[in-house]
Amino acid sequence: MYEPNVIGDWHEYDEHAGLRVRVHRLEAAEPPRGRDDAAAGLTYFSVRVTVENRGTRHYGIHLEDGQIDVRVGPDGEGAFIDWRNSQFIEGFDVHPLRRATAVLYAAAPESALTHVDVQVQLRVDEEWTDRRLWAGGTGVLEAPAAAAAGGAGPGSLAHQLSAYLKDRTEPGGA
Incomplete structure (x- = not known):
């Protein structure tokens, strides 16, 4: 079993030379296109997922809805994901020494935001990578x-x- 990453840490993929990913900038943030009615009474936050290529060849990257899961609180309940406001990476070629970033907007009860787990399963050149977990909290409280x-x-x-x-x-x- 693998150890989870701390939010902000880079994870390097052994099967894709030079490719690495990190979940970072977990912070309280309002969505750019307004709140979703389904998130009434919840606190919005955002998280970024950056894919970086430090290798010598380009990789086709997919990081779309369903490939990022956000759980909050000590019991790991699912956060509300605001798909309309989120920005994903859909079929982008990440060339050497370049990055691509997805921005996810989610909402949850404010009291649960001290424990946030983000699981990412990247698709690289039509192959699925193993799921990886980042753990942290927003510090809102x-x-x-x-x-x-x-x-x-x-x-x-x-x-x-x-x-x-x-x-x-x-x-x-x-």
Whole structure:
């Protein structure tokens, strides 16, 4: 079993030399074409999925609806995906040293946004890659003092990751 990525991390595909993807810029954001009526009472957020080609040949990329799944909260409930406002990558050739980015708009209860999981299954040259998971949170509920300190308050994801890594690197750590 593989380890999930932290939102912002790059994942490199072994089967496609030089191709890598990341989920990043998870933030509270209103959709550009207005709210969907089905999202009444929910908090909107956006997330970007960037595909980068650091290889020597171009790849045909597809990242469309159904290839990105967003789950929120500690129980992993499905977020409302606003397909009308989202921008996907539909049959784009990513040449060497170039990128392509999809922007997804979704909505969920504000209290669930501290836990956001984004699963991506990229299609490259008509072949499906393995699904990969990125985990994080929007920080919508963090106190202003924690945000001013770089979001590193005691309950933040950054603090939890720092504590985990510190424990792993200390002598006698796991």
